[in-house]
Amino acid sequence: MDKHIDLLISRYPILESTRQDIKNAYIVLEECYKNKGKLLVAGNGGSAADAEHIVGELMKGFKLPRKLDSETRNKLIGQDSELGQVLADNLQGALPAIALDGHPALTTAYMNDCEPLLCFAQQVNGYGNDGDVFLGISTSGSSKNILYAAVTAKAKGMKVIGLTGERESKLSQIADVCVRVPQTETYMVQELHLPVYHCLCLMLEERFFGGK
Secondary structure (H helix, E strand, O other), rough: OOOHHHHHHHHOOOOOOOOOHHHHHHHHHHHHHHHHOOOOEEEOOHHHHHHHHHHHHOOOOOOOOOOOHHHHHHHHHHOOOOHHHHHHHHHHOOOOOOOOOOOOHHHHHHHHHHHHHHHHHHHHHHOOOOOOEEEEEEOOOHHHHHHHHHHHHHHHOOEEEEEEEEOOOOHHHHHHHEEEOOOOOHHHHHHHHHHHHHHHHHHHHHHOOOOO
């Protein structure tokens, strides 16, 4: 863990103040994945793009190849020798993660029929289980749809991680861990969010796929 965080802070010294919170966020995520849980991620605008980015790094190889173990390969080939061989040679290990902005039919239906600000909360209610993690990305920490989702997550027994700017916020109060990067201007906050979540993804990949 420390080597990745040390490298992050050597490249972005301004993030020194977030060191312990990044560690704490990693511990929450590691525990979730050790227990076969999943991550739900949401944000608005540029933070929605960050949510998709995070899912991309977790659901396939980031730096490591993540080859399937021999048992999984054999099961695939046992189902169909031709198709299974292609699957065995090309599928990668994944850490389950879902970006909640990526379901336009569901979200537009819910927003049209119900309460628009609860579109993420509805998905947390449907996807989330005790032991899962909700990662809410909000540069201000006060995005209402993120806050509703965070409250729903806590009620379902999930852990909540916030990724915000430096100001204390409603999200930082709700979250079990909040990484508050030391900027307040939206685009500057977003510029620091990316290296933080890359660091978390690198640490998770090394933990779960580093020995393979």
